[in-house]
Amino acid sequence: MMDTPRENSTHDSGVWLLDRIMNQMNAGVYITDVDTDEILFMNSGMKKQFGLVEPEGKICWQVLQKGMSGRCPFCPVPRLLRDGPSAAPLRWEEHNTRYQQRLHL
Numbered sequence: 001m002m003d004t005p006r007e008n009s010t011h012d013s014g015v016w017l018l019d020r021i022m023n024q025m026n027a028g029v030y031i032t033d034v035d036t037d038e039i040l041f042m043n044s045g046m047k048k049q050f051g052l053v054e055p056e057g058k059i060c061w062q063v064l065q066k067g068m069s070g071r072c073p074f075c076p077v078p079r080l081l082r083d084g085p086s087a088a089p090l091r092w093e094e095h096n097t098r099y100q101q102r103l104h105l
Helices: 010-024 044-050 060-064 077-083
Strands: 030-032 039-042 093-096 101-104
Touching: none
Parallel strands: none
Antiparallel strands: 030 039, 093 101
């Protein structure tokens, strides 16, 4: 978890607060770069659930799945890019090939 923000730094305070909120959620959360699939952030709950230490900087489908040679067939990124910011929230079910679990996302 990040240290407390430096005094008089609104940006650092916002980043610190967002990090605290994301890491205290009772849900797995990760953020990827839509062009490269690189994991930019993963909250501590998801790291614990998947047994990961530092997934940031790695490719999501290589870290979270097994036997994939590219984006997962259920990946929401193409749909999110197509539908834009006004798209309805996406929900889907997947069978995780690395951990042999059925996930509801």
